[in-house]
Amino acid sequence: MPSAREALLDAALSALDEQPWSTVRMVDVASAAGLSRQTLYNEFGSKDGLARALLRREADRYLHGVERLLRERVDAADRLVSVAEWTVGEGRARPLLRALLTGCWGTWLPEPRPVRPTAAPSVVPAQRRADAGPPAAAELVTLVRDRSAAALDRSRIDQGRAELLHRCELAVRLALAHLVAPGGDSVAPLVRTAVTAVPSALLSAPSPRAGVR
Numbered sequence: 001m002p003s004a005r006e007a008l009l010d011a012a013l014s015a016l017d018e019q020p021w022s023t024v025r026m027v028d029v030a031s032a033a034g035l036s037r038q039t040l041y042n043e044f045g046s047k048d049g050l051a052r053a054l055l056r057r058e059a060d061r062y063l064h065g066v067e068r069l070l071r072e073r074v075d076a077a078d079r080l081v082s083v084a085e086w087t088v089g090e091g092r093a094r095p096l097l098r099a100l101l102t103g104c105w106g107t108w109l110p111e112p113r114p115v116r117p118t119a120a121p122s123v124v125p126a127q128r129r130a131d132a133g134p135p136a137a138a139e140l141v142t143l144v145r146d147r148s149a150a151a152l153d154r155s156r157i158d159q160g161r162a163e164l165l166h167r168c169e170l171a172v173r174l175a176l177a178h179l180v181a182p183g184g185d186s187v188a189p190l191v192r193t194a195v196t197a198v199p200s201a202l203l204s205a206p207s208p209r210a211g212v213r
Contacts, residue, residue, distance in 0.1 A: 004127065005043050008034040009057055010180065012050055016095070020112040021051065045131075046120055051110035053127060055134040058096040066144050070151035077195045080148060080168065084175035084191040087144075091179040101136040102180055141176070145169040170194050 002010065010031035015024045025045055030040040044050040069082045091098040095109060105111045115131045122128050135143060148168035149161065171191045178187040 004033070004035055004039055005053075005124075008040055008043060008050070009054055011098075012054055016109070018102055020108040022107075023169060026050070043124055044127060045119075048110075048113045049115075049122070049131065052112060052115075052133065053130040054110065055096060055100060055112055056130040058094065059134045059140065062087075062097055062100070062140070063143060063147070066147055067151075070148060076152045077192060079151065080171040080195050081145065081188050081191050083148060084171050084178075084187050087175040088178050088182075088187050091176075091185065098179065100134060101137055101140060101176055104180075115211060141169060141172050144172045148172070154197070167195050170179075 008029060011029045012024065014032065015029060024047075026040055027037050029050070030037040034039075040050070044053055065086060066083055069086055070079050072079055072082060074082070087101070091101050099105045099109050107176060112134055122131060145165060145168045148171070149165045152168070153161075153164060171194060174190050174194060175187055178190070
């Protein structure tokens with residue numbers, strides 16, 4: 001059973017399927033979650049706080065999904081391809097994630113607004129983290145790049161690691177390009193071509209099953 005906070009976030013996300021954020025009412029979110037409006041305000045502080053929490057959760061879910069794919073028992077190139085394909089698929093299916101990844105918000109979604117400088121910090125730890133704001137699109141690219149490079153190889157010399165970081169970022173940016181300007185084909189061939197063009201030593205990280213024979 002989800003916590004009150006998760007139930008409220010789910011209700012807010014469902015409301016976004018039906019109407020733009022500007023018309024979503026806090027009382028309706030609380031009612032849809034089966035909770036009081038006071039509980040909603042205790043958790044998030046305001047409608048802007050609820051929006052920040054929605055965006056923070058969306059970013060966290062995306063990064064957790066990336067980490068899960070990077071742990072797959074396949075070789076390095078296949079893991080980068082999986083992350084790219086999944087990024088495109090999730091970005092198309094989840095408008096909040098697409099906005100976070102591309103920085104294109106439109107009028108339907110809640111844009112991240114900073115906490116007022118005079119506002120007291122939330123007493124809810126999860127909300128204090130959300131109030132710090134979601135990662136910007138460029139930050140998300142860097143986070144995925146760094147996680148990818150760390151998962152593929154933790155022991156390269158500086159020059160090799162720099163090249164690996166470059167190729168990991170290229171894979172992410174190809175996925176984002178496919179998300180913004182979709183082509184008829186999967187992004188997989190483009191990513192595979194890009195990452196396998198790297199000298200073999202740079203993408204020779206063994207799969208997690210290596211050595212378990």
